[in-house]
Amino acid sequence: MNFANNLKQLRQGHHMTQEALARYLNVTRPTIAGYETKNKQPDYDKLQKIAECFEVSIDYLLTGNETTVLIESDTSADSSQALLLEKTLNKYFSRLTPSAKQELVNFSKFLYLQEHNRLK
Numbered sequence: 001m002n003f004a005n006n007l008k009q010l011r012q013g014h015h016m017t018q019e020a021l022a023r024y025l026n027v028t029r030p031t032i033a034g035y036e037t038k039n040k041q042p043d044y045d046k047l048q049k050i051a052e053c054f055e056v057s058i059d060y061l062l063t064g065n066e067t068t069v070l071i072e073s074d075t076s077a078d079s080s081q082a083l084l085l086e087k088t089l090n091k092y093f094s095r096l097t098p099s100a101k102q103e104l105v106n107f108s109k110f111l112y113l114q115e116h117n118r119l120k
Contacts, residue, residue, distance in 0.1 A: 006064050008036040010054040025049055055091045057084075 011021055011032075018032040025032075025046055034040035042050065051058045059065060093101060 002039075002064075003041065003062050004036050004039060006061050007050065010056065010061075011036075014054060021050075021053070024053055055087050 011018070018029045018036070022029045022032045025042075027046070031040070035042060041047075047058055047061060051061055054061075093104060096104065
C-alpha cells in the first residue's frame with residue numbers, strides 16, 4: 001500500500017471526514033483530498049500529526065507495515081519506547097471484542113503478578 005491508500009483507509013476506519021482531518025491538521029479539505037488521491041505528500045510535521053491522530057507509526061502511514069518495537073529487559077528503557085508500546089497496545093485493544101478485552105486484561109494481570117512475584 002501507499003500513503004494515499006493508508007491515509008484514506010485510516011480516516012474512513014475512524015469514521016472521520018476529510019473536513020474533520022483538515023481541521024485537525026489546520027489545512028484545507030482539498031489538501032486532504034490531494035493526499036488521498038493526487039499523490040501529494042504532507043511535510044514531516046503534518047505526517048507526524050497524522051500518525052498521532054490515528055495512533056500509528058509514520059512507517060505504517062508510508063508503507064502499511066507496522067514496525068515491531070522491542071524493549072530491552074533493562075529497567076531504564078527509554079520512556080518514548082514505552083509510550084510507543086502503550087499506544088500500540090491501546091490501538092489493538094480498542095479493536096478487540098468485549099470478551100477478548102477481558103481476556104487481555106486477565107492475561108495482563110497474570111503477567112504483572114508473575115513479574116511482581118519474581119522480583120520479591
